[in-house]
Amino acid sequence: AQSVTQPDIHITVSEGASLELRCNYSYGATPYLFWYVQSPGQGLQLLLKYFSGDTLVQGIKGFEAEFKRSQSSFNLRKPSVHWSDAAEYFCAVGGALFTGTASKLTFGTGTRLQVTL
Amino acid sequence: EAQVTQNPRYLITVTGKKLTVTCSQNMNHEYMSWYRQDPGLGLRQIYYSMNVEVTDKGDVPEGYKVSRKEKRNFPLILESPSPNQTSLYFCASTSNRKQYFGPGTRLTVT
Numbered sequence: 001a002q003s004v005t006q007p008d009i010h011i012t013v014s015e016g017a018s019l020e021l022r023c024n025y026s027y028g029a030t031p032y033l034f035w036y037v038q039s040p041g042q043g044l045q046l047l048l049k050y051f052s053g054d055t056l057v058q059g060i061k062g063f064e065a066e067f068k069r070s071q072s073s074f075n076l077r078k079p080s081v082h083w084s085d086a087a088e089y090f091c092a093v094g095g096a097l098f099t100g101t102a103s104k105l106t107f108g109t110g111t112r113l114q115v116t117l
Numbered sequence: 118e119a120q121v122t123q124n125p126r127y128l129i130t131v132t133g134k135k136l137t138v139t140c141s142q143n144m145n146h147e148y149m150s151w152y153r154q155d156p157g158l159g160l161r162q163i164y165y166s167m168n169v170e171v172t173d174k175g176d177v178p179e180g181y182k183v184s185r186k187e188k189r190n191f192p193l194i195l196e197s198p199s200p201n202q203t204s205l206y207f208c209a210s211t212s213n214r215k216q217y218f219g220p221g222t223r224l225t226v227t
Binding site: 006036043044045046090092103104105106107108109110 | 150152157158159160161162165173174175176207209215216218219220221
């Protein structure tokens, strides 16, 4: 069965500091990996996705994530955090979403990011 | 404007009273899905649909039904709601490039 672990429930960083949110997954085949953000009043939004190819993927809002097959990880990073990045972040793993075939999508339990000024 | 709409946005109901939460998208997307969000559990997929008349179970389908008779609509049906189905529900619609979420439906079952 597929699963996602986000080991950090809550993280606090200072504005301007770098950020790394951890995600580990379990999937029986080549995974499709995603990061989502949920901001108060903004709803859910896809930050970035990984299907294949370059293991470092760029997303919106200056975020990037690196796929490491050997570690079953897909950590989210941002070089310099802004106060507006305070939100909850979800990692997800699934099959071929976005590629025209059906897929079950499994989410982690989320990491809440607090940004201090 | 591309959007996913859900109705109702808020609902308080009683155990056992059948209800339907509607989801509609205006983007002609083939893939649609339903999720529930609970504190500490994150988002969990209930059902997804690849196209009209094609649906499949997600991680937590028990107690829910869906139908996909038209491409634009993907209603979530709770035949006999129970208090453990109190949750925040999201519908999503996906193309080969983008994913759009509805605003959410907060359901309380007493």
